[in-house]
Amino acid sequence: MIQARNLGFPRIGARRELKFALESYWSGQSGAVHLERTAWELRKRHWQVQIEAGIRVPPSNDFSLYDHVLDATFMLGAIPSRFSSGQTSDIDTYFHMARGDKDAPAMEMTKWFDTNYHYIVPEFEQGMTFHLNSVKPVDEYLQAERLGVHTRPVLLGPVSFVLLGKFTQGTLSQVAVLEAIVPIYRDILRQLREAGADWVQIDEPCLVLDLDTSAQELYRSAYRELLGSGTLPSVLLATYFAALGSNLQLATDLSTDGLHIDLVRAPEQLHAVLKALPAKMMLSLGIIDGRNIWRSNLGGALTLVRRALEVLGGNRVQIAPSCSLLHLPLDLDQEDKLDAEVRSWMAFAKQKLQEVSLLARAADEDQAAVNEIRANKQLLEDQQKSPRVRNTQIRQRVASVDEGALTRKSPYQVRARKQSATLGLPLMPTTTIGSFPQTAEVRHMRAAFKAGKLDVSQYEEFLEEEIVRCLRFQEATGIDVLVHGEFERNDMVEYFGEQLSGFVFSQHGWVQSYGSRCVKPPIIFGDVARPHMMTVRWSRFAQSQTPRPVKGMLTGPVTILQWSFVRDDLPKSETCRQIALAVRDEVCDLEAASIRVIQIDEPAIREGLPLHHDQWPAYLKWAVDCFRLASSGVSDETQIHTHMCYSEFNDIMDAIARMDADVILIESSRSRMEVLDAFRKVQYSNAIGPGIYDIHSPQIPQLAEMEALLRKALGIISPQQLWVVPDCGLKTRNWQEVKPSLDNMVVTALKVRTSILGTGSTLESAI
Numbered sequence: 178m179i180q181a182r183n184l185g186f187p188r189i190g191a192r193r194e195l196k197f198a199l200e201s202y203w204s205g206q207s208g209a210v211h212l213e214r215t216a217w218e219l220r221k222r223h224w225q226v227q228i229e230a231g232i233r234v235p236p237s238n239d240f241s242l243y244d245h246v247l248d249a250t251f252m253l254g255a256i257p258s259r260f261s262s263g264q265t266s267d268i269d270t271y272f273h274m275a276r277g278d279k280d281a282p283a284m285e286m287t288k289w290f291d292t293n294y295h296y297i298v299p300e301f302e303q304g305m306t307f308h309l310n311s312v313k314p315v316d317e318y319l320q321a322e323r324l325g326v327h328t329r330p331v332l333l334g335p336v337s338f339v340l341l342g343k344f345t346q347g348t349l350s351q352v353a354v355l356e357a358i359v360p361i362y363r364d365i366l367r368q369l370r371e372a373g374a375d376w377v378q379i380d381e382p383c384l385v386l387d388l389d390t391s392a393q394e395l396y397r398s399a400y401r402e403l404l405g406s407g408t409l410p411s412v413l414l415a416t417y418f419a420a421l422g423s424n425l426q427l428a429t430d431l432s433t434d435g436l437h438i439d440l441v442r443a444p445e446q447l448h449a450v451l452k453a454l455p456a457k458m459m460l461s462l463g464i465i466d467g468r469n470i471w472r473s474n475l476g477g478a479l480t481l482v483r484r485a486l487e488v489l490g491g492n493r494v495q496i497a498p499s500c501s502l503l504h505l506p507l508d509l510d511q512e513d514k515l516d517a518e519v520r521s522w523m524a525f526a527k528q529k530l531q532e533v534s535l536l537a538r539a540a541d542e543d544q545a546a547v548n549e550i551r552a553n554k555q556l557l558e559d560q561q562k563s564p565r566v567r568n569t570q571i572r573q574r575v576a577s578v579d580e581g582a583l584t585r586k587s588p589y590q591v592r593a594r595k596q597s598a599t600l601g602l603p604l605m606p607t608t609t610i611g612s613f614p615q616t617a618e619v620r621h622m623r624a625a626f627k628a629g630k631l632d633v634s635q636y637e638e639f640l641e642e643e644i645v646r647c648l649r650f651q652e653a654t655g656i657d658v659l660v661h662g663e664f665e666r667n668d669m670v671e672y673f674g675e676q677l678s679g680f681v682f683s684q685h686g687w688v689q690s691y692g693s694r695c696v697k698p699p700i701i702f703g704d705v706a707r708p709h710m711m712t713v714r715w716s717r718f719a720q721s722q723t724p725r726p727v728k729g730m731l732t733g734p735v736t737i738l739q740w741s742f743v744r745d746d747l748p749k750s751e752t753c754r755q756i757a758l759a760v761r762d763e764v765c766d767l768e769a770a771s772i773r774v775i776q777i778d779e780p781a782i783r784e785g786l787p788l789h790h791d792q793w794p795a796y797l798k799w800a801v802d803c804f805r806l807a808s809s810g811v812s813d814e815t816q817i818h819t820h821m822c823y824s825e826f827n828d829i830m831d832a833i834a835r836m837d838a839d840v841i842l843i844e845s846s847r848s849r850m851e852v853l854d855a856f857r858k859v860q861y862s863n864a865i866g867p868g869i870y871d872i873h874s875p876q877i878p879q880l881a882e883m884e885a886l887l888r889k890a891l892g893i894i895s896p897q898q899l900w901v902v903p904d905c906g907l908k909t910r911n912w913q914e915v916k917p918s919l920d921n922m923v924v925t926a927l928k929v930r931t932s933i934l935g936t937g938s939t940l941e942s943a944i
Contacts, residue, residue, distance in 0.1 A: 179482075179491050181537040182461060183232045184378065184415055184437065185239035185331060185501025186223050187526050189689050191508055195219060199242065199693040203276075203875075209268055216242060220317065224326045226508075230527055231534025236378060237321050237328035238314040239501060242268075243275045243692045246289075246296040246341065249333040250274070252365070253358050254310035257284065257300045257345070267311075275692060277874035285343065285848055286691060286873065288784040290382060290418050292468070292504055293698075293740055295691035299338060303347020307357040315368045322373060329413070330369055334381035335362050335403065336396050341383065355395060359402045366409045376435075377410045384428050385419035385439075387790050393427050400431040413437055417463060417500035419788040420446040425453050435459035440481055441466045441499035447481055451488045460489060463499035465532050470505060470686070470700065470742045472524045473532050475539070475553040482540045496537045502526040506686035506697075519681050519702050522560050561746060568678075568704040575754045582761075583805040585813070585837060589863050592813040592839060599773060599814045600726055605899045605930050606657040607923055608866070610820050610842060611730045611776060612669075612906035613647050613662035614915055623667065640665050641718060648723050650916070655923040658774055659727045661719035663908070669732045669778065670740045674699030676711045677759055680741075691873075694909065699741040701752060707759035710766050717770045728818065729767040729775040734760050734803045739781035750799040760807040768811045776818035777808055777838075783821065783829060797832040804836050818842060822868075822905050826855040834861060842866040844904040846878075850886060853893040865894055868904030870922055875910070877917050883925040896933050901926040 189195045198215035201207040220240050227235035241248050250256070251271050259281035260273050275297050277283035285298040314330045321328045335358050339351050369377055384396070404412065411434035420443030421428050428436060429450075438450055440463050447462075454460055462485055464478045485494050509525040524532060538546035560566070585592065626636040647662035666672040674680040680699045687695040716729045734757035743752055760777065767775050782800055786793055808817045819836065822844035826833055833841065845852050845867035853867055869886040870878045890899060901922060907915050 179486075179537045179540050180495045181231050181233070181530075181534045182329070182495045182497040183227055183235055183502065183530055183533070184380075184417070184463075184467070184497055185236055185503050186227060187503055187505060187507045187689070188219065188240050189507075189687060189695055190219050190222075191511060191685065193687050193695055195242075196693040196695055203272070203693075212242070212268075216240065217320070220320065221324060224321055224324070224328070226527055227530055228326065230530035231537070232530050234327055234329050234376075235321075236331045237317045239331045239503075240317065243272065244295075244297050245333060246299065246338070247271065247275055247284075248311075248313060249338050250297065250299045252309070252311040252313060253338075253361055254308040255299055255301065255305060255358075256310070257281075257302060258304075277871070277876045279876055282846075282871060282876070283874045291784050291786060291788060292418075293688075293690060293696070293781065293784065294504060296341070299342030301339075301342055301344045301349050301354050303349050305349070307354075307361060309361050309364055312365070312368065314365055315372055318369060318372055318374055328374075329376045329378050330374055331378045331380060331415075332362070332365065334379045334383075334414075335359055336392075336399050337381045337383040339395070340386075340392060351391075351395060352398075355399050359399050362403055363407070363409070366403075366412075367407065370408055370410045374410045376413060378413045378415050378437075379433070380415045380417075381428075382415075382417055384414075384416045384424050385421060385788055386424075387422075388424055388427075393424070396427055396431060400433070404432050411435065413459070413461060415461070417442075417467075419443055421450070422446075422789060425449055429453045429455055429458065433458070435461060435495070437461035437463055437495075437497065439463040439499045440478075441468070444481060447484060451485060454489070457493070459493050459495060460485060461495040461497050463497055464536060465496075465498045465529050466745075467498035467500040467502050467529065468504050469745060470509075470523050470525060471745050472522055472528075472553065472556065474557060475532060475536060475550045478536055479539055479550060482536060486540060491541070494540075496533050496540070498529055498533060502529060504688060505529065506683060506688060508685075511685040512683050514684055516681050518563065518565070519700070521556065522702070523700075525686070566703040566744070566746070568706065571704040571706050571755055574758060575751065578754065578758070578806060583802055583809055585809050585811075587813045589837065589839065592816075593864070595813045596773075596816045596839065600658075600816065602657050602726075603930060604934055605896055605901055605926055607901045607926050608656060608658035608728065608818075608842075609651075609660055609903055609919070610906045611660050611663055611728070611778070612666070612908035613660070613664070614910055614912050615664070615908045616912070619643065619664050623665075640715070644715065644719050645722055648719060648727070651919075652723060652725065654916075654919050655927070656919065657725065659719070659723060659725050660730060661715055661727060663730060663906075665715055668696060669906070670737050671697060671699055673711060673732050673737060674701075674741060676709070677705050677707055677756070679703035679705040679755075696740065699737075701738075701741050701743045703744070705752060705755040705759060707762050711763055713763070713766050713770050713772075716767055716772050720770075720772060726774050727772065729764075729772040731760055731763060731767075731775065731777045731807075733777045733779035733782075733819065734807050735785060735800050736779050736781040739785050750803075753799065753803045754806065757803040757806040761810050764807060765810045768815050773814065774816045774818065775808075775811070776820060776842075777804065778820040779804055779836075780820060780822045782832075783826070786829070793829075797829065801832050801835050804838075808838065816840065820905075826852055827858075830855050830859045830861070834859060834863075838863065840864040840866060840900055842868070842900065842902050844868050845890075846871040846886060846904050850889045850893065853890060857893045861894075862898075864898050864900055866900030866902040867894075868902055869925070870903040870918055872903050872905045872907055872910055872918075875914060877914060878921060880921050880925055883921055884929060887925055887929050891929070896930075
């Protein structure tokens with residue numbers, strides 16, 4: 178019988194139990210025992226859910242208290258020296274690495290391939306001593322065994338671990354790190370075998386990247402050593418997110434016992450893989466989409482499965498999701514308030530596993546399963562015929578967009594002089610990224626309003642009071658360009674999706690972004706348009722309360738697209754153009770309401786890059802065009818900002834420059850301004866605000882630290898280009914952290930500004 182398997186399961190719990198346990202622990206309201214008990218209960222429950230869905234051998238060690246890459250870092254003892262001198266417990270060291278502490282900044286965080294999940298970047302420094310610091314994979318395997326659940330442990334592969342890391346000090350090389358950690362991996366594999374594990378899944382997602390010859394040799398040498406002589410479990414080498422492409426022969430030469438491939442992102446690779454697969458190697462078919470919430474085309478999937486069976490036979494084929502289900506909500510059965518028709522088109526993590534099991538039974542000619550697949554075909558046909566998914570007027574408007582709609586009226590230098598005269602800002606102006614703390618009171622009032630316990634006038638009066646309080650704080654602090662705080666918003670994408678046509682929303686569709694941070698992505702099921710103004714009411718009110726400029730705050734079309742679950746019956750580029758036109762309408766209405774600074778956040782442009790370089794030009798063309806379509810309908814005097822975070826800019830600078838935003842605000846404090854090198858190399862001429870304050874850490878940045886970062890930035894870009902900002906929005910922080918941090922930021926900006934030009938200098942005079 179064909180085996181149904183799974184690569185990984187959501188961690189946070191159906192009711193975000195892990196999130197609340199983490200935040201309770203971090204705040205000191207509960208201890209490590211409560212946190213570990215919650216984690217244990219979630220693992221136990223999730224194994225049972227998977228077994229009931231038809232997955233006889235679920236994964237273990239796919240659970241994490243914060244991040245699976247951080248888990249690997251901690252397991253290998255790769256703890257940066259700044260965290261290794263204290264007397265704290267292991268769990269506190271683990272969290273300090275992710276979040277920082279009073280003595281040490283957090284490790285860098287960036288996006289996991291082309292997803293909205295963030296991982297903690299391993300750091301390799303000279304003198305680092307690698308050792309087996311944690312046996313978490315063995316412990317969790319044994320926990321499952323004691324429950325009578327046989328699992329397949331999951332490890333992040335050694336080569337991907339090294340390739341995803343950064344070298345911070347000295348001359349330590351990738352080869353040296355691998356030579357140090359591969360014996361530790363062998364030790365873990367040996368311990369797992371002794372504990373009873375017959376198979377271990379080793380994830381090597383970097384195998385789908387464009388690897389140079391040196392990286393390919395890292396794989397060969399590492400796996401020769403890892404899988405040499407000795408009694409070890411059978412190893413499934415798991416790849417996902419793209420085709421193996423030119424690395425196919427490399428992957429099949431690594432002497433693993435099985436290979437997992439992504440046939441959702443790259444169904445075309447099946448033929449080549451079947452030809453290249455060595456005799457006796459098992460093939461795991463990633464046939465169900467682990468990245469999106471739509472029901473699968475089970476008939477099409479079954480065709481691919483049968484093609485593999487013809488070549489390999491049933492004993493060498495497994496069926497699985499394309500990747501870990503980490504990127505999906507847990508259970509559609511909780512969604513009793515979701516639109517019934519649209520809900521019938523969906524499948525969350527539990528339902529995806531039911532699809533995997535159904536396909537396995539259908540491939541074994543189970544007649545009931547075959548009948549269900551026929552019913553699935555009819556459901557998909559009905560979905561395509563639904564009048565709710567297509568709007569002729571929206572599609573005609575998209576088709577009428579020409580090059581003129583993508584271009585500002587004047588080049589940047591002309592716009593910059595006009596904007597400076599209009600806004601009267603000082604040299605190196607200060608601003609924030611947009612949101613301010615979403616306090617318990619704000620969340621309580623929003624919930625009360627949604628529950629009908631507050632009427633519209635009561636709720637709006639509360640929001641106005643919060644906005645005024647936020648403005649007065651910013652004025653007192655000395656910030657130059659203010660924001661209204663976004664107290665009316667639940668999430669930077671969800672808020673807009675709720676006001677656009679073509680979207681629906683789940684109640685419990687939470688997905689982990691990083692640590693305890695969860696998002697509930699909107700669901701785009703049909704054509705998108707803006708029925709009414711979305712933000713103008715609050716921006717107009719905020720601007721009426723202060724003489725200083727207040728930014729209108731919008732989320733950009735690419736980010737709305739990337740951070741939603743997107744319909745799969747239309748090219749993403751087409752849906753993005755629809756969203757761009759909706760945002761453009763809002764931008765023009767903000768300008769008409771006398772808002773002269775408008776920020777269109779696009780943190781997701783970089784993460785949307787295809788993993789193979791030959792696909793980049795097409796993606797960057799439509800992604801940048803969509804930003805320009807959204808932003809180019811305003812006059813020269815209106816200043817357009819954009820914000821990007823946790824991105825590597827070196828390889829996409831031409832696209833960043835083509836966006837032609839007046840001011841780009843970027844995350845840079847954790848990388849110590851490294852990202853600015855990309856802007857220097859291309860002599861980027863527009864304004865830049867590199868973050869000097871890491872908002873993802875609870876630590877208050879000190880004056881000396883901020884000044885060092887700001888002066889480092891000035892060594893790379895000119896003061897005429899420079900804005901002074903935090904890394905990201907302040908929504909997740911509390912006021913006790915935000916107030917002193919922003920005070921320090923403004924004091925730092927004033928000190929450095931004065932040292933350059935003296936007092937009273939404006940940006941206009943500098944330009």
